[in-house]
Amino acid sequence: MKSAAKVDAPPTRVWSWFTPEEFSRRRAHVFEQIGDAAAVLQGAGPLRGFELFRQTNEVLYLTGLEAPQAYVLLDGQAQTASAYLPCRPERTPEDETLAFAEDADRICALTGLDAVYPWSELEKHLARRAVIFTPFQPGEGRMSSRDVLVHAAHMEASDPWDGGGTRQDRFIARLQERFPDAECRDLSPILDAMRLIKSPQEITVMRRAGELSARAVMEAMAITRPGLREYDLHAVMHRVFIESGARGEGYRAIIPAGRENAWDGHYCRNDGLLRDGDLILMDCAPDVCNYTSDIGRMWPVNGCYTAEQRALYGYIVRFHQALMRRVRPGVLPRDAMQETADE
Known part of the structure; x- marks a missing residue:
């Protein structure tokens, strides 16, 4: 049954795809894994530019909560789930995409969470815990994946003028500092195992992402001709994604034309010239409420395969x-x- 909160919700909102009951089922599985322990997750930080907020995959997976600087506590003893948010600053208008602690009723209705508290309550609710689970792996955000985030953290740590230190590393250190008697355990393996098995509704969202990828490729094929540039096809892709309710691309599209670009499996400059006789590759995917499904296709710029190209394809x-x-x-x-x- 669809919740009342989903009425007229645009497809860019997570609650247009998932019910509070689905998030509750996911949290129930975490409770089974952690026993009487507590699990705490740190959501994405504050916006640092003029862009839409995107929650980390992990927090969105368990709550559907799209609010910056959120913390989520799963209490294994009480079998309850709570969010901890900043309070709304003075003269800040209400905005459904930037929730604060004062928005508890709306948040609980959309996510199935049991309670919403201000930040100040989290330390109190974690006190005297023997075991605290938290993800040790970096939270995946916009156009990112774990392997890339881990590599970036390694590069920052090796920079003598930077020194590194990721957001999740600082959070784990803060937990250990404030609760020295608690054992801190990694929640990432539990979440990874859960996320490998998709629910019927997750599959529906991924199919939607696949449909948009296919549509973008087909529309790019239709306009392809010598003299265009790779970014012309990229622009077609963006239009298809945005007008269909996606939040943009899930990663920087790979659109290499010709031998000089196609050798690079992660080419993303997308400014090369489309030349008669060349093949063009397009590898793209939308971000549909943090889910994506990519498709890669290759075709001739002039619309006709040579014998060699036909054999390769x-x-x-x-x-x-x-x-x-x-x-x-x-x-x-x-x-x-x-x-x-x-x-």
Whole structure:
């Protein structure tokens, strides 16, 4: 049953896709894993530019809460879930995308959370805990993934003029400083295992993302011709995503044309010239409420494959079809790849 909060909600809002009951089921699974312990998550920080706020994947997954500087406490003993938010500054207008502690009723209705408190209450509610779970891995935000975040943290730490120190590292250090008798455990493996198995509604959202990726590629194909530039196709992609309710692209699209650009698997300058006789690759995906599903396709700039291009593309299609036949429950991705390569 759809909640009343979803009436007329635009597709950019998480509550237009997920009910409070779904978030409650996810939190119930965390309670099963942590026992009587507590779990606390730090959401995304304050906006640092003129852009839409995007919650971390982890906090959004468990709560649907789209508010900066949020903390979420899952109390294993009480089996309750609470959010901790800053108080609304004076003369700040109400804004449904920037929730404060004063918005408790609306937040609880949208997320299924049991309570909302100001920041000042979190330390009190964590006191005398023997075990506190928190994610040790970095929270994934806009156009980011864990491997990239870990690499960036390593690069910052190796910079003699920076010294590193990620936001989650500072949060873990603060927990250990304020609660020295508590054992701090990693929540990331529990969340990772949960997020591997998608609910029917998550699959619906991912299918929507896949549909938008496919539409963007097809519309880019339709305008492709010699003399355009890669960013012309990128612009088509953006239009399709935005006008369809996505929050933009899930990552910087990869649109290399010709041999000089296509060798780079993560090429993203997207300013090269489309030349007669070249192939162009397009690898893109939208951000649909923190979910994405990418598609990669390649086609000739002039609309006609040469014999060599047709042979290359045919090989890729056959490999793809062979790989899809080996995708089944109980098989590891690396094993499916190896079986396909051995064929």
